[in-house]
Amino acid sequence: MTLTGFLPVTDVTACCNPIAREAISAGNATNLAKSLRALADPARIRLISMVAAHEDAEACVCDLTEPLGLGQPTVSHHLKILVDAGFLSRTKRGTWAYYRLIPGSLDSVARLLVTV
C-alpha cells in the first residue's frame, strides 16, 4: 500500500455498494484503502477542514502553514497528496496556489462506509 498511484476518489467510489452490504473485491478494497489513507492523517484532515471552512471556501498555502504549525514544504506535500487523491483542486493565480474541496469527494467515500 503506497500513497502513490491514485485513482481520483470519485472513480474509486463509483464502483460498489457500501462495504457492509456485500463483500468487497480485493481490488476495490485496495482503491478504497488508498483514498482512506489519504485522509488518515491529522494534518490532512485539518487541511481539508480549514480549506472548506475558509473564506470563499478556498485557501492558499500561506493561509494554512501557520495555523497548522508545520513547515511550508510539509504543507505542500500534504496538499499534493489530497489533490492526487481527488479531494482538493488546485488553481494558480499569480504567485499563489488556491486549494478548494472538490464537491462530493468526501461524500463518495462516506457513501461506501455508511450502513443505513
Add this chain to the structure above:
Amino acid sequence: MTLTGFLPVTDVTACCNPIAREAISAGNATNLAKSLRALADPARIRLISMVAAHEDAEACVCDLTEPLGLGQPTVSHHLKILVDAGFLSRTKRGTWAYYRLIPGSLDSVARLLVTV
C-alpha cells in the same frame, strides 16, 4: 500518529460537526485520523466487509484467513486493530473467536466526512 491508543470510534465521532462544515480542532483531527487509519488498509476493509456480509453477520478467524490470503497471525493482528478502534466486537465461544461489526461504528465516521 500511531495505531495504538485508540478511543472507540463512537467516542471519537461524538465530538464534532462534519469536517467540511467548520474547522476541526487539532485534537479531534488526531482522533478522527486514528479511526480512519484503522480502516485505511485493504486487508482490514475486506475483513470488515467479509464479517458484515458473512452468515449470521459474524465470522471467526478460520473463516477469514483463507479467502483473505494472509497468514493467521496477520489476520488476528488486523482484527485486533479493528476491535481496538471500535469497529468490531469479539466474542469467544469454545475455541473460536467470533467477530461482528459494531452497529453504527462505520456510520459515525461517515457522518464526519459527509458534507450534505
Add this chain to the structure above:
DNA sequence: CACCAACATTGACAAACGTCGATATCGTCG
C-alpha cells in the same frame, strides 16, 4: 493427564510515511 485445534502474542525485517532543511521554479515588481 496428554494431545490437538483455534487463536493470540512476540520478535524481526523490509517498505512506506511524516517531517525537515536546502534548493529549484515561477510569477511579480522595481
Add this chain to the structure above:
DNA sequence: CGACGATATCGACGTTTGTCAATGTTGGTG
C-alpha cells in the same frame, strides 16, 4: 533584467506499518 516572494521538489532522517515464522495460551477431547 535582477531581486524577491510564494510554492514545489529533492534528499535525508527517524518512526510506523504490514507481514511472517516461531512460540504461547486456552479450551475441547480422548
